[in-house]
Amino acid sequence: MNISEYLRRNITPPVFSLMTVGVAINLGMGQVVALLKIPLYLDSLGTVIVAAMCGIIPAMITGIISNLLASAVFSPAMMFFIPTMLVIALLAGILTRKGFFLRWWKAVLGGMIVGVCAAIVSAPISAYLFGGITLAGTDFLVLYFRATGQELLQAVLYQGLASDPIDKGITFLLAFLILSKMPRNLLMRFPGYHYLRQRDA
Amino acid sequence: MIRYLPHPVPVFLFLVLIIISGFTLSIEVRFIVSVMLLLLFTFHIHGNKILRTIVRIVIPLCIAIGLFMTFIYPETEQWLTIAGIRLSRDGLTAAGEMTSRILLLFTGIIAFFNLITIQRLGSYLYQNNLPVWLVFILINGLKFVDRFKYKLSEIHFYQRLRGMPLENIWQRWKATVKILIPLLYFMIEESSNRAIALEMRGFTATTRRTTLKPDRQSTIDKIITILISGIIIFILLRSILL
Amino acid sequence: MIKAVNLTLKDESEKPVVSNLSFEIYKNDRIAILGRKSELSTLLCHALAGILQRTHPSYSVSGSILYAGQPIEEIDSHERTNKIAYVPPFADLLISGVKDTVFGEVALSLELTGIERDLIHERVNRILQRFAIEKLSNRDPDELSGGERHKVALAAMIVRAPDVLILDNPSMFLDTTGVNNLLSILRAYNGTIIIADPNPYIWAAIAGRFITIEKSGIVPYDSPAALIHALEKDAVHIDVPSWQELLLMLRQPLIIDTEVTSFRSLGSLRTIIRAMQ
Known part of the structure; x- marks a missing residue:
């Protein structure tokens, strides 16, 4: 099956409509975080929700478009972190299929795994392009690790490993909460339904 | 200029x-x-x-x-x-x-x-016969962010009216959940209803599309x-x- | 045209919501669905539009709905939406936002279905004129008022000239002017109309046949006279106006076999009531 045929079959109206909302959630979470003053990003929540409800490819497209639009409205730096978003989409999709959204602790665990991988992917980008500086609250961690004599790449990686698993763990927990609160009738409209509810009946 | x-x-x-x-x-x-x-x-x-x-x-x-x-x-x-x-x-x-x-x-x-x-x-991508859903996501992504923010401020306002403490980290976490869950639920349910509307608008058409006017370079x-x-x-x- | 054969719908808890419904909708019929609850009429609208299995996937369906002899859920989505248009209650959602002008937005469905450029211009212009929104044609749909957006959404649906138009609660966000506009558009519409709306002012002005969703089941009425007779006998257990009121609203010549073909005052109403008795 070629690509256009695959997309035509799988990107149905419910899926692309949800993808748009996924983009909006990714971009809008900055606002939520600022409003409630919580020290997290949560900017991949939309991607994770799409990955769980629709699958890997829709989540990847959601991630790419989110970061493109974010680089238009927030900071152009977002454009260079598309690979991180792709890894999150891929892993979130795989973990959903492995049943990681059936229990809350599994979701948190899955989020932490994704966080570690995201940190590993984004560290070289961040170190090479920006010297680890993103003008965010976590910069002081990079400074600290640098001051203790680590190499730049290592310092950035440690900073990522310190903050990303928590961020992604909470992202996954939030995604789990919203998915578990959703009525069956709504959830069944999306292709990922089978991985989100235990087949009891 | x-x-x-x-x-x-x-x-x-x-x-x-x-x-x-x-x-x-x-x-x-x-x-x-x-x-x-x-x-x-x-x-x-x-x-x-x-x-x-x-x-x-x-x-x-x-x-x-x-x-x-x-x-x-x-x-x-x-x-x-x-x-x-x-x-x-x-x-x-x-x-x-x-x-x-x-x-x-x-x-x-x-x-x-x-x-x-x-x-x-x-609109350029649309003219060049790229999938219409891609154009839809690209154009509406930012518009939906506005909708998201509007709904967020609305829910936040009502939760504050009901008295929502925001002092320590646990209270903030509870507030986040209480605001986010209804917000995301609203957005997802609306997206599902929108899907029906878009299907009715012909978004599932497989025929080659025509365009109103050609997009030429000067x-x-x-x-x-x-x-x-x-x-x-x-x-x-x-x-x-x- | 559309035919329901022994349609039974059961919800998640296996409770039958609709049981053993059979009726037929003919070409150019105007049917009103009058429900106890708006969810039920929405359900029936979705079933008739052939999208029930996707909007209510946890429901179990037996029996079938046929469009031109073919099970409606099996018709290809693109072909089906060309013939049957379902207008959801939130007409706002019908505006895709892909185009930045009203003209482009209305033309979008025609473009997607590959209709020739000249024909698109002609049809869109005609529909904009009929909705009296040709002045808006270069405006951005996002900047319009709610009523204007509703009109644009309806125009965008009708421009595809579907054979069947299913309106689910169209008056939800309309003011009096909006309702009057909607009525004039629907009266001039050339095709089958199925309308589910709690507002008697709307359905009484359009419909010639009725389907009532009652506790005991779904009852079809083939003419206004049949509905009025049933109301008179207190056989209808849903929230509809009394038969006298309804009679006033149904300003249609086909009501009963008298010489009186139209009436506007209480006096002429009395004449008709007397004639019916």
């Missing part, structure tokens, strides 16, 4: 050119090119917006990186002392490398998004397209051959 608003094709090529040159040119050339671009944009009709965004985003980032790299660079053994301040020589080079690249890349990207709007980009667009492609090929050839 330049009033020319280019076609998406030359702007896209411009972005490609900037990204390629950001990784190939030497530090000095990058600085010179960025300054030339900035000068060019001062005369453009959207120049104010472009320059303001650059001042707001790029300059603080460059300063932070510059300071960081020149003062804390532990691998180095060579230190320079200028006017009593100890600087790292390697750090200085790395700072120049990074700031010049960021200045050039960010100038290019900011200019890209100011020279063509998302709407224009979407002569200036064509000249600029050829010019930029020439430069891109030149830079690529140079970096391969040298």
